[in-house]
Amino acid sequence: MKNTFDAIFEQAQDAFLSYKHLSGKKKAGFLNEIANGLERIKTKLIPLASSESNLPEGRITGELGRTVGQIRLFEKLIEEGSWVEATIDDGNPKRTPAPKPDIRRMLFPLGPVVVFGASNFPLAFSTAGGDTISALAAGCPVIYKAHPAHPKTSKLVAEVIKEALSVSSLPEGIFIHVEGGIPEGQELVKHPTAKAVAFTGSYYGGMALFELASQREEPIPVYAEMGSVNPVFAFKNKLEIELDNLARSYAASLTLGAGQFCTNPGLIFIPETYAKQFSQAVQSELNEVVEAPMLHEGIAKSYYAALDQFQQRQELDWIKVSEKKDLINSQPAMAKIKAKDWLKDKKFQEEVFGPFALMVVYNDEHELFQIAKKLHGQLTISIWAEEKELQDKLNLISLLEEKCGRLLFKGVPTGVEVGHAMHHGGPFPSTTDSRSTSVGSYAIKRFARPISFQDMPQSLIPEALADSNPLGIWRMVNGEIKK
Amino acid sequence: MKNTFDAIFEQAQDAFLSYKHLSGKKKAGFLNEIANGLERIKTKLIPLASSESNLPEGRITGELGRTVGQIRLFEKLIEEGSWVEATIDDGNPKRTPAPKPDIRRMLFPLGPVVVFGASNFPLAFSTAGGDTISALAAGCPVIYKAHPAHPKTSKLVAEVIKEALSVSSLPEGIFIHVEGGIPEGQELVKHPTAKAVAFTGSYYGGMALFELASQREEPIPVYAEMGSVNPVFAFKNKLEIELDNLARSYAASLTLGAGQFCTNPGLIFIPETYAKQFSQAVQSELNEVVEAPMLHEGIAKSYYAALDQFQQRQELDWIKVSEKKDLINSQPAMAKIKAKDWLKDKKFQEEVFGPFALMVVYNDEHELFQIAKKLHGQLTISIWAEEKELQDKLNLISLLEEKCGRLLFKGVPTGVEVGHAMHHGGPFPSTTDSRSTSVGSYAIKRFARPISFQDMPQSLIPEALADSNPLGIWRMVNGEIKK
Numbered sequence: 001m002k003n004t005f006d007a008i009f010e011q012a013q014d015a016f017l018s019y020k021h022l023s024g025k026k027k028a029g030f031l032n033e034i035a036n037g038l039e040r041i042k043t044k045l046i047p048l049a050s051s052e053s054n055l056p057e058g059r060i061t062g063e064l065g066r067t068v069g070q071i072r073l074f075e076k077l078i079e080e081g082s083w084v085e086a087t088i089d090d091g092n093p094k095r096t097p098a099p100k101p102d103i104r105r106m107l108f109p110l111g112p113v114v115v116f117g118a119s120n121f122p123l124a125f126s127t128a129g130g131d132t133i134s135a136l137a138a139g140c141p142v143i144y145k146a147h148p149a150h151p152k153t154s155k156l157v158a159e160v161i162k163e164a165l166s167v168s169s170l171p172e173g174i175f176i177h178v179e180g181g182i183p184e185g186q187e188l189v190k191h192p193t194a195k196a197v198a199f200t201g202s203y204y205g206g207m208a209l210f211e212l213a214s215q216r217e218e219p220i221p222v223y224a225e226m227g228s229v230n231p232v233f234a235f236k237n238k239l240e241i242e243l244d245n246l247a248r249s250y251a252a253s254l255t256l257g258a259g260q261f262c263t264n265p266g267l268i269f270i271p272e273t274y275a276k277q278f279s280q281a282v283q284s285e286l287n288e289v290v291e292a293p294m295l296h297e298g299i300a301k302s303y304y305a306a307l308d309q310f311q312q313r314q315e316l317d318w319i320k321v322s323e324k325k326d327l328i329n330s331q332p333a334m335a336k337i338k339a340k341d342w343l344k345d346k347k348f349q350e351e352v353f354g355p356f357a358l359m360v361v362y363n364d365e366h367e368l369f370q371i372a373k374k375l376h377g378q379l380t381i382s383i384w385a386e387e388k389e390l391q392d393k394l395n396l397i398s399l400l401e402e403k404c405g406r407l408l409f410k411g412v413p414t415g416v417e418v419g420h421a422m423h424h425g426g427p428f429p430s431t432t433d434s435r436s437t438s439v440g441s442y443a444i445k446r447f448a449r450p451i452s453f454q455d456m457p458q459s460l461i462p463e464a465l466a467d468s469n470p471l472g473i474w475r476m477v478n479g480e481i482k483k
Numbered sequence: 484m485k486n487t488f489d490a491i492f493e494q495a496q497d498a499f500l501s502y503k504h505l506s507g508k509k510k511a512g513f514l515n516e517i518a519n520g521l522e523r524i525k526t527k528l529i530p531l532a533s534s535e536s537n538l539p540e541g542r543i544t545g546e547l548g549r550t551v552g553q554i555r556l557f558e559k560l561i562e563e564g565s566w567v568e569a570t571i572d573d574g575n576p577k578r579t580p581a582p583k584p585d586i587r588r589m590l591f592p593l594g595p596v597v598v599f600g601a602s603n604f605p606l607a608f609s610t611a612g613g614d615t616i617s618a619l620a621a622g623c624p625v626i627y628k629a630h631p632a633h634p635k636t637s638k639l640v641a642e643v644i645k646e647a648l649s650v651s652s653l654p655e656g657i658f659i660h661v662e663g664g665i666p667e668g669q670e671l672v673k674h675p676t677a678k679a680v681a682f683t684g685s686y687y688g689g690m691a692l693f694e695l696a697s698q699r700e701e702p703i704p705v706y707a708e709m710g711s712v713n714p715v716f717a718f719k720n721k722l723e724i725e726l727d728n729l730a731r732s733y734a735a736s737l738t739l740g741a742g743q744f745c746t747n748p749g750l751i752f753i754p755e756t757y758a759k760q761f762s763q764a765v766q767s768e769l770n771e772v773v774e775a776p777m778l779h780e781g782i783a784k785s786y787y788a789a790l791d792q793f794q795q796r797q798e799l800d801w802i803k804v805s806e807k808k809d810l811i812n813s814q815p816a817m818a819k820i821k822a823k824d825w826l827k828d829k830k831f832q833e834e835v836f837g838p839f840a841l842m843v844v845y846n847d848e849h850e851l852f853q854i855a856k857k858l859h860g861q862l863t864i865s866i867w868a869e870e871k872e873l874q875d876k877l878n879l880i881s882l883l884e885e886k887c888g889r890l891l892f893k894g895v896p897t898g899v900e901v902g903h904a905m906h907h908g909g910p911f912p913s914t915t916d917s918r919s920t921s922v923g924s925y926a927i928k929r930f931a932r933p934i935s936f937q938d939m940p941q942s943l944i945p946e947a948l949a950d951s952n953p954l955g956i957w958r959m960v961n962g963e964i965k966k
Contacts, residue, residue, distance in 0.1 A: 017881055082964065087925075089904040101894065103904040105925075108884065110917070214697035218860075218911040221918070377701075387940045397943070398500055401591065401934055410938035411584065420959055421572040421586040423935035428701040434593070434932040435704070442570075442588075442933065449917040450925065451884055452906035455893035457870045460880070474964045476903055481565065481957045481964070 004184075005143070008176050009193035012112035012141040015173030020109050020139045023463070024471070026168070027137060028079035033164035034128055035071040038064065038157070045156060049122045052150035054293035054328065059257060060123065067123040070130050070418050070439075074137040077441050083107070084448075086464045086475040091455065102455050104465040107448035109139030111195035114188045116209075117147035117154060118200035119295050120260045126150070127157035127177070130418075130439055131198035131223075138447035141174045143194070145185050149296050154179075189213055189222075196447060199224040200262065200438065203351070203429055210432045223446050225438050227351035228379040228430040229266040229358075230413045233368070233400070235385040235393075239274040246384060247281030250357075251289070253412035255332050258292040259355030260299070262424075263380050263413040266352060268359050269339075269371065275361040279319045279336055282359075286320045291329040294354065300328050303354035307333055310352075315341040319359065330354050339367045349376050365396070372399040377427025377434070380406045380413035403427060405434065487667075488626070491659050492676035495595035495624040498656030503592050503622045506946070507954070509651070511562035514620060516647035517611055518554040521547065521640070528639060532605045535633035537776035537811070542740060543606070550606040553613050553901050553922075557620040560924050566590070567931075569947045569958040574938065584938050587948040590931035592622030594678035597671045599692075600630035600637060601683035602778045603743045609633070610640035610660070613901075613922055614681035614706075621930035623678070624657045628668050632779050637662075672696055672705075679930060682707040683745065683921065686834070686912055693915045706929050708921050710834035711862040711913040712749040712841075713896045716851070716883070718868040718876075722757040729867060730764030733840075734772070736895035738815050741775040742838030743782070745907075746863050746896040749835060751842050752822075752854065758844040762802045762819055765842075769803045774812040777837065783811050786837035790816055793835075798824040802842065813837050822850045832859050848879070855882040860910025860917070863889045863896035886910060888917065 003009075019027075038045065042064055049064075050057045077083055084106045091102030113135050118125035125131065132142050146154035158177035165174055178184060189197050189212045197213055197220065199206055206224030213222045232250065239246065253265050270278050294300040304324045310316060315337050322331035332355035339362040342348050348358060362368055381404040385393065390409075401407060405426030416424055416439050424439035425431045431438075436446045453461065463470050474483055486492075502510075521528065525547055532547075533540045560566050567589045574585030596618045601608035608614065610627055618625050629637035641660035648657055661667060672680055672695045680696055680703065682689055689707030696705045715733065722729065736748050753761050777783040787807045793799060798820050805814035815838035822845040825831045831841060845851055864887040868876065873892075884890060888909030899907055899922050907922035908914045914921075919929045936944065946953050957966055 017878075021881065076962075085925075087904040089900070089902040098898060101891075101900055103900055103902060105904040105906050111885065210702065211697075214694075214702070219693065219697070219915065221916075387942060390940065390943055394943075395500075398504065402594065405933070406935040406937060407939070408584075408937040409940060409943075415581060417572070417584055417586055419572040419586060420962055421570040421588040421935060423588050423933040425933070427932075432702065433704075437933065442568075449910075450888070450906040450908070450920065452889040452904060454889060454891040456890070457873065457892060459870060460873055460877075460892075479559075479903055 003191050004187055005191050008143060008178070009112060009191050011173035012143055012176060013193050015141050015171040016109070016111055018171065019141060019174050022139065024078040024081040027139065028075045030164055030168040030170060031071050031075040031133065031137065033167050034161055035068045035075065037160035037164055038068055038128060041156065041160060045153065048156060049150060049153040052153050053122045053295055055122070055257060063121060063123045066418060067128060070124065071128065071133050073418060073441055074133050074444065077444065078137050080473070081464065081471045082474040083441070083444055084464050084473070085450070086473060088465060088475060088477045090478055103452055104456065104461065105450050105452040106462060106464050107445070108451050110447050110449055112141045112143060112193055113196040113198065113447055114143050114145065114194050116145045116185060116199040116201065119147050119149040119299070120257070122150040122153045123157070125200045127154045128161060130443055131200070134443035135198065135447045136174070138444045140195070140447045143176045143178060143188060145178050145180065145188055148181060151179065185209070186212055190216060192218065194220060196220055197222045198438065198446070201226070202353070203227045206432060221446070222432050223436050223438060224432040225262060225425065226429055226431060228262060228426065229349060229351050230263050230378055230380045230382070231267040231269060231375065232265050232382040232384060233269045234271070235389050236271050236273060237386040237389040238384045239271070239278065241386070243274060243277060244281055247278055248285055249412055251282050251285030253414045254357050255286070255289045255355045256414050258294050258330050259332065260295060260353060261414045263416060265382065265413055266357050268357060269362055269368070270359055272361050272363050275336070279359060282334060283319050286332045286334060289332050291325070291331045293328045294330050297327045299353060300330055303330055303352065303356070306352040307356060310335060332356070334359060336361060339363065339371060343370055343374055368396055369399065372396060372403065375403045377430045378404045379424065379426045379430045380404055380408060382408040382411070382413055405430065486674050487670055488674050491626060491661070492595060492674050494656035495626055495659060496676050498624050498654040499592070499594055501654065502624060502657050505622065507561040507564040510620060510622065511558045513647055513651040513653060514554050514558040514616065516650050517644055518551045518558065520643035520647055521551055521611060524639065524643060528636070531639060532633060532636040535636050536605045536778055538740060546604060546606045549901060550611060553607065554611065554616050556901060556924055557616050557927065560927065561620050563956070564947065564954045565957040566924070566927055567947050568933070569956060571948060571958060571960045573961055586935055586937050587939065587944065588933050588935040589945060589947050590928070591934050593930050593932055595624045595626060595676055596679040596681065596930055597626050597628065597677050599628045599668060599680070599682040599684065602630050602632040602782070603740070605633040605636045606640070608683045610637045611644060613926055614683070617926035618681065618930045619657070621927045623930045626659045626661060626671055626677070628661050628663065628671055631664060634662065668692070669695055673699060675701065677703060679703055680705045681921065681929070684709070685836070686710040689915060704929070705915050706919050706921060707915040708745060708908065709912055709914060711745060711909065712832060712834050713746050713861055713863045713865070714750040714752065714858065715748050715865040715867060716752045717754070717761070718872050719754050719756060720869040720872040721867045722754070722761065724869070726757060726760060727764055730761055731768055732895055734765050734768030736897045737840050738769070738772045738838045739897050741777050741813050742815065743778060743836065744897045746899060748865065748896055749840050751840060752845055752851070753842055755844050755846050758819070762842060765817060766802050769815045769817060772815050774808070774814045776811045777813050780810045782836060783813055786813055786835065786839070789835040790839060793818060815839070817842060819844060822846065822854060826853055826857060851879055852882065855879055855886065858886045860913045861887045862907065862909045862913045863887055863891060865891040865894070865896055888913065
């Protein structure tokens, strides 16, 4: 069967066979060129990305900083080199009844991978975003499918990556920029040479790719980060002390970037005693928020369609309604529902992409346990409680752990910190693979698999596994971690 | 929807919520009880497993040793505790523009998992085998589906595990033994509480489970170790020096346990110059092999059916034919084919479960590259070459790396060493997940996912992440590996 992308994948596969053996230092040099290149063009890039995404320049400036920061993180990680999990079990030719072989294991890149750009992060989750960079860092060529919402930004960043390849004397097949819509995306995922897929976007988009990838002759992993309503659980003592502060930071997090962050806190659980006071406080904050343009008209349309649906529901009391004034701007909206009603329909758990929140009013601990059991998988869950107040909530916390990838005990889930300890993933349906993260240094592991070498001569062995440890990396040798 | 196994999964889920927080030391104590229990009943267990599997007592004695050894490996791993990948990024409340949160990440168990027993390893890949033990070590309750080929052995081992739970004062829901056939297995995989599946067996069995698991409302990972023909690539200089030795060890590996090992070397590539001499040497070895009973009649039947199919093929020259004398015994068989014919039909890559080998005669390096490109994913590939001879084969080795999980430079692939560095997995179709291993300590990672805690009070934090490192484990703290 012919596939439109045969030539592209052949080029990527050829590049892979040399790129996979490139040293960590040289790969780091290539990433460094990308980061420098992005900084070099920032006066052109920021206004362009801003105009294509409707996100303010200040926000894009921050996102560029984060994007460059991510690249530097992976640059350091692969320059240092321990991420490959080098593991050595020495042999023993004298062992009886059979000699013990020498076995050495390390991570190798999977091969060419397909990365989809996200509309809500034209830089940090797009062309040179975390998925592309972690795959390149692992040693995988990337076939990048640009998001149609910001084509010029994507092309400009792709040129930076191509220039970095050229300066580093690396083959062009290591990064290939593809434009197109859904049919092109599907063909990329179906191509037999593709070894993994990374995606950030809607539940329906992610699941469509997951199903395609599972039905291939050779199934491949899909790392899809999909919807999440990022519940906040608020408790009495905390609300008693700082209700106004919490309402303020909640409203700010909900409306940040017009509510278009993956970690937008669209669901909040408030005890009955404080329901009125909290809703009034949030309401007055939301009334201050000026309307903001969404990423594109399609997203604004979906936002208002979802609100319309909710407005039909008798169970909801509206704290703040959003008037639709035009085709692009959104206003925040918030409604209140009783826990017993919320529990009856899983529709109330679905993400509304945009600045909409559902406030669920609960009566007691018993209701909270029912909620925790019914809750779908989430990227994050936030717990607002006083430290003392938490001591009798250990069973509830244990249940909530099962429902998320990150558990916060302070603050709001937006503003994902890029570092080693960040896990940006979570149980289904927030992602298709709860074992993986799309932010932070562990993201590199998504694109690697182990290979063991048995009795391989030292003259051939990869440096990471050589007796003398020439890379000076951390390794597990006969069960002990050492350098 | 009702499922026959609702009560079982409810019990497992209840057990999970306490078991997941059990300390590594206590879990290790439980595993230790299992290992001791198996050793205690060995005089009863060995003859029973031998009679149910048709494998000789010597082989079962070895397998019991390996099974106990595996348990001890995981016991040590979780007692030591560093496997959880504890990662800490300290916060900084003074950072501008926004304070830096404190983020701490570690691995947690997935939840209840379903493990399928394998027919060819009634102990090491069955009830208390590597899949069950690595899942229990991770903190996951196991719903174990016994293999119908050795029901009494399975029940006896299950009693040992139940006794170990009781002695350790742990809930019964941590290990549940289920009997049944294909419909029961399917219901287990479809149960919404199941979080992962481990399986060792045929391609068709593994893929059936993989498809079921991918089509669930919540898709879950399936770690299926399926077929592999474990190719051996032999080169001139090596054959020149030790052809007879190689033929002897090859024939022994091929017929070990009646050829019923996952790593059975069913495919061998020999240069034209040595084809005649090697086939004669293997033939005289195979002629000495006495017929051996297979695991059960169904397997013997499939073996002969596969041989019958191959006997229709004009492209094959038979080195050794196998006469079918009865319903259970197998004799080794071997046929020869030219590389150009082998390349034309992927049928020649399919595993024949039993002591059958296909010897592919190649003419030159060009043919070897074509072979390497067409080769399906394998658990192992063996390269028989002199060290000097390898220096001009680096590109070929690089291609072969892409096709296997373990690359051997000496010996034969049977006799899988259980240790930290062993990778027993491989690209599709040898497994459904090339990132995972079913042997060795990394097998534990299949049953875990990361959770990050943000700004969690020290009074609540898991010990592995506490400031004082009370477990004394290796952690990554602000990017540095330390204790």
